[in-house]
Amino acid sequence: MAILTAFCEYHQISYSGVPVGTIKKHITGKGNAGKLDVIEAVRKKGFKPVDDNEADSLALMDYVLVKYGKE
Numbered sequence: 115m116a117i118l119t120a121f122c123e124y125h126q127i128s129y130s131g132v133p134v135g136t137i138k139k140h141i142t143g144k145g146n147a148g149k150l151d152v153i154e155a156v157r158k159k160g161f162k163p164v165d166d167n168e169a170d171s172l173a174l175m176d177y178v179l180v181k182y183g184k185e
Contacts, residue, residue, distance in 0.1 A: 132177060140180070141173040 115131075122129040135145035141155045149166040156169045159176060163169035 132174060137170070137173050137177050140177045 138147040139145040142151045153169040156172045
């Protein structure tokens with residue numbers, strides 16, 4: 115996190131963190147959802163994650179697109 119923060123500040127790129135519970139609640143409806151719940155919710159959106167890490171990334175992407183709009 116420190117490296118990401120330093121990089122963004124050095125290059126004057128705006129950034130913000132999103133709590134894990136917020137991402138889980140967005141994608142599954144439950145802030146304490148398990149890995150399998152997140153994977154299933156992402157699959158329902160039409161994605162095919164290879165593991166829970168990819169599912170988390172896709173859930174974050176979906177959150178950002180919904181919150182900030184598709185450009």
